[in-house]
Amino acid sequence: MKAIVLTHTDLDHIAGLADLLEAFGPVPVAVHDAERNVITTGRPLRREFAVGHPNVENVTSLAEGRPFRAGTLQFEVLHTPGHSPGGVSLRIGDVVFTGDALFAGSIGRSDFSNSDPEALIQGIKTRLLTLPGDVVVYSGHGPATTIDEERRTNPFLS
Numbered sequence: 001m002k003a004i005v006l007t008h009t010d011l012d013h014i015a016g017l018a019d020l021l022e023a024f025g026p027v028p029v030a031v032h033d034a035e036r037n038v039i040t041t042g043r044p045l046r047r048e049f050a051v052g053h054p055n056v057e058n059v060t061s062l063a064e065g066r067p068f069r070a071g072t073l074q075f076e077v078l079h080t081p082g083h084s085p086g087g088v089s090l091r092i093g094d095v096v097f098t099g100d101a102l103f104a105g106s107i108g109r110s111d112f113s114n115s116d117p118e119a120l121i122q123g124i125k126t127r128l129l130t131l132p133g134d135v136v137v138y139s140g141h142g143p144a145t146t147i148d149e150e151r152r153t154n155p156f157l158s
């Protein structure tokens with residue numbers, strides 16, 4: 001089974017969704033329930049950026065603690081909200097995709113009306129910094145890093 005997996009639904013992360021669905025066919029789009037309505041109703045995630053986008057009908061849920069399987073891949077789903085309510089990080093083996101929660105040397109914005117700065121820090125500390133130090137972090141923006149590197153040097157997490 002193919003699927004399109006979303007870490008969250010900010011416009012710069014879903015702008016290609018229509019093109020992907022056209023290329024792959026109507027494969028399920030996986031998203032956390034807290035942001036499901038963004039892609040099913042076309043309602044924007046942010047009051048601040050009121051840009052609509054097409055509705056998606058074939059949606060499946062990403063939930064903390066429930067592994068998500070697509071084809072031969074199985075992802076561990078870690079709820080890392082705060083940048084957005086349904087933000088998730090996806091771990092597969094020694095790699096984790098953190099969306100806009102954790103970046104190399106930085107963290108996601110949490111100044112939007114539906115952001116939560118404390119939840120962001122809390123989620124990163126409890127879900128990500130507790131992973132093995134050699135896990136490689138691929139974030140939504142910027143270079144790759146590792147959990148150990150961020151534990152030692154990220155100025156937002158000390």
Ligand SMILES: [Zn+2]
Binds near residue numbers: 008010013083100
């Ligand atoms: Zn974002």
